[in-house]
Amino acid sequence: MAMSHRKTTLTKNSSLRIRNQDLYIGLVRLHVLHHAAEGPIFGLGIIEELGCHGYRLGPGTIYPLLHGMVKRGWLRASAQIVAEKRRRTYAATGAGRRALKVAREKVRQLYEEMFEERS
Numbered sequence: 001m002a003m004s005h006r007k008t009t010l011t012k013n014s015s016l017r018i019r020n021q022d023l024y025i026g027l028v029r030l031h032v033l034h035h036a037a038e039g040p041i042f043g044l045g046i047i048e049e050l051g052c053h054g055y056r057l058g059p060g061t062i063y064p065l066l067h068g069m070v071k072r073g074w075l076r077a078s079a080q081i082v083a084e085k086r087r088r089t090y091a092a093t094g095a096g097r098r099a100l101k102v103a104r105e106k107v108r109q110l111y112e113e114m115f116e117e118r119s
Contacts, residue, residue: 028055029069030107033100036075037092066090074099 031050035041041049047062069075074096080087092100 024055025065028057029065030100030103031055032065032069032090033074033092033096033103036090037097037100040078040080040089040091042087042089069096 028050031053032041032046035046035049043059043062043066046066047057047059050057050062066075066077070077070090073093075090076093077088077090080089
């Protein structure tokens with residue numbers, strides 16, 4: 001019985017995490033763009049960085065997200081050799097930096113609305 005209950009709990013938690021991930025994916029894109037504007041990023045590195053903020057993303061989520069951001073013109077991809085292996089890195093483009101600037105203001109407005117002190 002205990003195993004069945006545990007399996008149900010894990011399934012519910014996984015389902016909740018997937019639904020929440022759908023809600024947070026825009027925030028993930030902003031995190032990625034923010035870090036890519038500071039300097040080149042790479043897949044595993046950004047997965048680890050986002051993990052520090054509580055996001056649990058794997059390669060099956062982050063790489064399609066990065067490729068989509070390249071297609072939108074927000075990131076530029078390039079290849080580097082690191083420890084004799086090819087690593088694809090991503091950096092913010094001018095369009096990405098402009099999009100980030102606009103997004104920062106929208107996030108600021110949302111933050112103020114959500115957390116302003118109520119009288």
